[in-house]
Amino acid sequence: MNVVTHIHELKELIKQHQEKQHSIGFVPTMGFLHEGHLTLAKEARSQNDIVVMSIFVNPLQFGPNEDFESYPRDMERDQRLAEAAGVDILFTPDVKEMYQNEPSITMTVQKRTDVLCGKKRPGHFDGVVTVLTKLFHLVSPTNVYFGLKDAQQVAVIDAMIKDFFFDLHLVSVPTVREEDGLAKSSRNVYLSEKERQEAPALYRALKKGRSAVENGERDVSRVYQLIEEELVQTCGEIDYIEIYSYPELEPLQQLAGQVIMAVAVKFSRARLIDNVIFHVPESGEKHV
């Protein structure tokens, strides 16, 4: 595995692979790798000639009161895990390398942001699309891999690729979970023992909501209620329970089409998110 910190080194390696017409799978991360990331890397490994992973804690996507400084980092362990997952090139630039000058041009996400986590993180997705535009240009990936745990991020990246005609394929990979259903996350390390025991309630609640819809429930407020009943059993504070079309993230007139149900719960030192995305048949669609 090549570990490179400088853009010119990365570009040199990418150029060599492009000359060989290699397909390039790209997994952008903020590091502190867990099984979720490694699943992305393995998926990339199985679908491309080479796999590039980036580890870059992007300051532009953190708000002033967010955890940029304290975001967990462990580069030595990450390198070991990335190599074991089949990564060929690990790109680990510092902030100065990625933001060489004060930016002349800013990107602003106008849609799909004022819901879910985006609502409380103004500017977050602007930072995400800015750094991804840079990384996509540096890596020239054939396929890019993102986990559906951050379903809103996937929706925004989907819009970005379509808006700007990025010549790459977005592969969205299902959320990887602990045995008890808790979605894997770098921030799970911040949970107390009791919170860790309660945290699987997020996924339980979502499954309950989804089951209800699958069994014919079409009253959105009833579905909210079912999800809420499950979440209030934890000591965490419910941040949101939301149901939208996906990937448009628009309010639903009726429960139909591709739908996301998403929840966020604040525990003492960590805010956890989870979601399920599934297809609800249009009325009549089941008869086809």
Next chain:
Amino acid sequence: MNVVTHIHELKELIKQHQEKQHSIGFVPTMGFLHEGHLTLAKEARSQNDIVVMSIFVNPLQFGPNEDFESYPRDMERDQRLAEAAGVDILFTPDVKEMYQNEPSITMTVQKRTDVLCGKKRPGHFDGVVTVLTKLFHLVSPTNVYFGLKDAQQVAVIDAMIKDFFFDLHLVSVPTVREEDGLAKSSRNVYLSEKERQEAPALYRALKKGRSAVENGERDVSRVYQLIEEELVQTCGEIDYIEIYSYPELEPLQQLAGQVIMAVAVKFSRARLIDNVIFHVPESGEKHV
């Protein structure tokens, strides 16, 4: 020459050339080609395996009171000229093809815009960088060609390429002029006979300013005055006379380094612009 109007056709052709590892020279235009454009195409022809030209009058870079609707168009003539200049692929999409959905993400140019023409065309360069981002992703050029007549545009594109690590080389080509010095422009057709006779004053004024500096003048206000003296002899209305660092387009503490002198003059139906860019030795630099 292949003339394509659809993105999927363009991408198919580009892919074929990429597989052959061809270098791609790209000349984005708004059509109504004149010798300036053709010089860019010929430059591209001499430096690349294939030449792609786009003709797209981009609505996003026109203000509400600007001449989008009346911007001159002559596709038949343009095709003939492009082919003669050695263009291999002419991409002529319509607006619906380039802006398929209402945009989810906007780009805003924060620097190099509040001077020269940008000052009076709010949002103009936002439209330029948006359409170029799309076009660059579609064409995957090795080299892109722009004329220095629109020096501010070149400066903004330079910033865009650096900010977002676009993997391409910007080639800025000197302004092509009529024999009497008038910079070639699609808008010259709007000049009356008298205005056309007076229009070379723009370049004459700039040359006078440059000569003064080259001969030791370092008083910026004196240089402005020399330029103005020349321009007031036309019936046009002076829109601006400006002197900045280039490509940063920042006010100069002193006349030194890479410098742009630019003018704009409003005639009855056309506003003409012109500029000269040249290097002014730092004090002491001449002794090196």
